[in-house]
Amino acid sequence: MKSPDKQAVITNTQFGALVSSILWPTIIGYGGGIMAREAGRDMWIGGILGIVNSLILAFILIYVGGKFPGKTIVEYCPKLVGFIPGKALGLLLCLYFLFGAYQSVAIYVHHMNDFLLTETPFAVITVIYVLVVCYLVWHGPEVIARLSVIGIAAALVFSFLVFLATLQEINFDRILPLLDMGLAPIANAGLTATSFIGPNILVIAMVLPLVKVKEKAGRPAAAGLLLGGILFTFYFIAELMVMGPHVTALMRVACMDLVRSLQITQYLHRFESFMVTLWYWSMLVQAGILTYCAVQAFQQIFGLKKINIISVVTTGILLGGLTYVFAFNRTLFLNFLEGPWDYISLPVYTGIPVLLLTFCLIRRR
Amino acid sequence: MLDFFRKKKHISIDKTAMSGEGNNKPCMEGEITQVPLIDVTSRDLQQTLRGTKARFSENIDYNISILTHRLPSRELLCQRFHIGTLSQTRVVMVYLGDTANPGIVSEIKDRIGAIKTKTVMDSIYIERNIEDSHISPFPQVETSQRPDVTESALLQGRIAVFVDGSPDVILAPTTFFDLMDTPDDAYMRWPVAASFYRAARYIMFLIAASLPALYVALTSYNPEMFPTKLLWLIVASREETPFPIYIEAFIMMGIIEAIRMMMIRIPTQVGATIALLSGITLVIAGIFSNFIGAGVVVIATLSMISSFGIPNFDLRISIRIIQFFTVSMATLFGIFGFAVSAFAIGAHMASLKSFGIPFMAPLAPLEPSGWGHTVFRQSSETMPLDETYKPLPAKGDFDEG
Known part of the structure; x- marks a missing residue:
């Protein structure tokens, strides 16, 4: 049984929407609390550093990808760095995408299970969510890209509602003075921000061959990264201005606590369900495209062309299993994201693009 | 309307075959009698002023x-x-x-x-x-x-x-x-009015598909989401009702479907009167005997009215059935079930194609240039032409069908 996706084509607008809608949902989920612990009231500057870093990496990926038209990063890696190292890099990318998808699924399931559906078993929410992700992967990147347009529209509504709700609560003094803790904590927060959005940057290198006008892919990618970055940075600023750095730093899921502490007039005094529904679109688009990239990377390592049902089901089982085994313990999950993940993620999202660029320049391609 | 064809076109009937003479002769053979074409008047499903x-x-x-x-x-x-x-x-x-x-x-x-x-x-x-x-x-x-x-x-x-x-x-x-x-929409003089009614239909589409599910999800799992005064009203209306909210919702949706089917089967003014009377009687009796809450009645009726804002019959029927799916998901998993079902339907719609043309075009894939005569109606002195079906599709647009 083959996927319905035969010759997927993503328009440049959809490409931009895809990049921006996958950039913001996980980082506002867990990133806010972690970065507030690292950089205090300057955490939003860390967010901006993350965006700048992402822009540089995205342009490297688009530049290198442009040298290999119609090929994904997994396909051109062996051509640049040699067969065995290239395949090893492909496998590393496959695992990285899978972990990115797992992180996305786990963060959503935590939101649901800890705040809205406290009585529902963790496994039930995980299974249903992974089923929807697999359904999306089965339809392929073209459908995911179409949904990302709706996702980004929902994200804008989300931000507008947050803006409305925080308007009465904001206090500029809470983000002042700037550079309160010095530069090193901000750099550390920037590293955390890039670690969160790292897998999403590498998605560009997997999706690039599907973009309609590849020569002009840089502009929508940059616009997407900027928009996505603005969305999460705005959210960080809102968290700081409403709750302050110390309260934000105490939170595990600061974004949910912010939304729960706000109201829009007396008619919408608890609107976290609506916010979660809006956030959900971007979240699913992110989980869908990362899972798709994991499946596609795995297949391309072994030279398989079309996505088949066995790959999708196997990845779905892996994703659900990983979430259930490793994300059920929230403390373990949070400690991992806050500690080792930065150092595991950094060599992949920075190292691979820089390595490929270096080989590209050395071999004068 | 069919005078022209009454004179010129006729239906063929074989007298021999009808009378039973002869053994198993094909109807097309033998003496043919010409019978005038019968003018069939049907109900008009696309009335306009x-x-x-x-x-x-x-x-x-x-x-x-x-x-x-x-x-x-x-x-x-x-x-x-x-x-x-x-x-x-x-x-x-x-x-x-x-x-x-x-x-x-x-x-x-x-x-x-x-x-x-x-x-x-x-x-x-x-x-x-x-x-x-x-x-x-x-x-x-x-x-x-x-x-x-x-x-x-x-x-x-x-x-x-x-x-x-x-x-x-x-x-x-x-x-x-x-x-x-x-x-x-095309015959309306003022494009703003046409766009307004078009937008209203999309909202009605969303209400028809999702309102009962949202109501069930919020009242069953997250009642704290309602404004306090509204919550009091809902709680007061359900104080003595014996069934859980989702059973009430399914009962009301079932009654509405039954009345709708009755109206289709008795397509006369008598049918409409019977449907109206039976509907009012059931709802009033249900509310006064505390069999059903007023909130569910309002929600189910609103979603039914909204479904009639969908002009296409097949699409309307689909949405009525989809409503049962979304309510079931909301019953089982609350707002999460609602979001999952909404996303699954959205993903399905975005993946559909009609002869290679994406079903949700020009919204997904996004083509804002086509919104002037699809999503909204632009001001135009001549008939606005939709570019969705343009003859030379870009590579991949058609091939994937």
Whole structure:
């Protein structure tokens, strides 16, 4: 049984929407609390550093990808760095995408299970969510890209509602003075921000061959990264201005606590369900495209062309299993994201693009 | 309306076969008596205040003649088929040669040519055989009895398929926005009003699909989301009701479906009166006997009214059924179930294609240039043309179908 996706084509607008809608949902989920612990009231500057870093990496990926038209990063890696190292890099990318998808699924399931559906078993929410992700992967990147347009529209509504709700609560003094803790904590927060959005940057290198006008892919990618970055940075600023750095730093899921502490007039005094529904679109688009990239990377390592049902089901089982085994313990999950993940993620999202660029320049391609 | 054909066209009946004389002679042989064509008056499903009052009939020659009268162009091309090994029903595919996408024309031709059946009783048999997905609840072709709608579709590069014996013309390819379109939009003088009513229909579509599910999810799992005064009202109305909220919702939705079916089966003013009386009696008795909460009645009725804002019959039916799915998911998993079902339906709609054209175009894929005559209605002195079906699709747009 083959996927319905035969010759997927993503328009440049959809490409931009895809990049921006996958950039913001996980980082506002867990990133806010972690970065507030690292950089205090300057955490939003860390967010901006993350965006700048992402822009540089995205342009490297688009530049290198442009040298290999119609090929994904997994396909051109062996051509640049040699067969065995290239395949090893492909496998590393496959695992990285899978972990990115797992992180996305786990963060959503935590939101649901800890705040809205406290009585529902963790496994039930995980299974249903992974089923929807697999359904999306089965339809392929073209459908995911179409949904990302709706996702980004929902994200804008989300931000507008947050803006409305925080308007009465904001206090500029809470983000002042700037550079309160010095530069090193901000750099550390920037590293955390890039670690969160790292897998999403590498998605560009997997999706690039599907973009309609590849020569002009840089502009929508940059616009997407900027928009996505603005969305999460705005959210960080809102968290700081409403709750302050110390309260934000105490939170595990600061974004949910912010939304729960706000109201829009007396008619919408608890609107976290609506916010979660809006956030959900971007979240699913992110989980869908990362899972798709994991499946596609795995297949391309072994030279398989079309996505088949066995790959999708196997990845779905892996994703659900990983979430259930490793994300059920929230403390373990949070400690991992806050500690080792930065150092595991950094060599992949920075190292691979820089390595490929270096080989590209050395071999004068 | 059919005077012309009353004079010229007749239905053939074999007297010998009817009288029982002879043994198993084919009806087509023997003496033929000519019987005048019977004028069939049907209910008008696409009424408008302005615009033509003419409708297609069950005679294919008459239907084609109406069209050629409206579009006397040499570019109006016909491809004729005889479908059905037994009935040899005449099927005619009509399109504008300089406007229609050749790839889509060829695809429809191939699909019609591949139909293997004994007889074609109605255009629905052709429709079912040429659609991209049979499993999908959403129709991927549009049907209309109006010559002006057909003319407009042809001018936009779509293809019309006429079937002898059916007044419903199949229009393909079709997007979601075609199904939400009404002729009134085009005939309205002020484009702002047309866009307003169009936007209202999309909101009604969303309400019909999701309001009962949202209500069940919030009242069952997250009542704290309601404003306090509204919550008091809901709680007070449900104080003595014996059933949980989701059972109430299913009961009300079931009653509404039953009344709707009754109105279809008794399509007269008597039927409407009976439906109205029985509906009011059931609801009033239900509320006063504390059998059902007033909140559910309001929500179910609102969603029913909203479903009638969807102009296309097939799409409306789909949404009514989808409503049961969303309510079931909301019953089981609250707001998460609601979000999952909304996303699954959205993903399905975004993945659907009608002859290679994405079902949600020009919204997904995003083509804002096409919004002026699909999502909204732009101001235009001439008929706005939809670019969705433009003849030369970009690479990949058609090939994936």
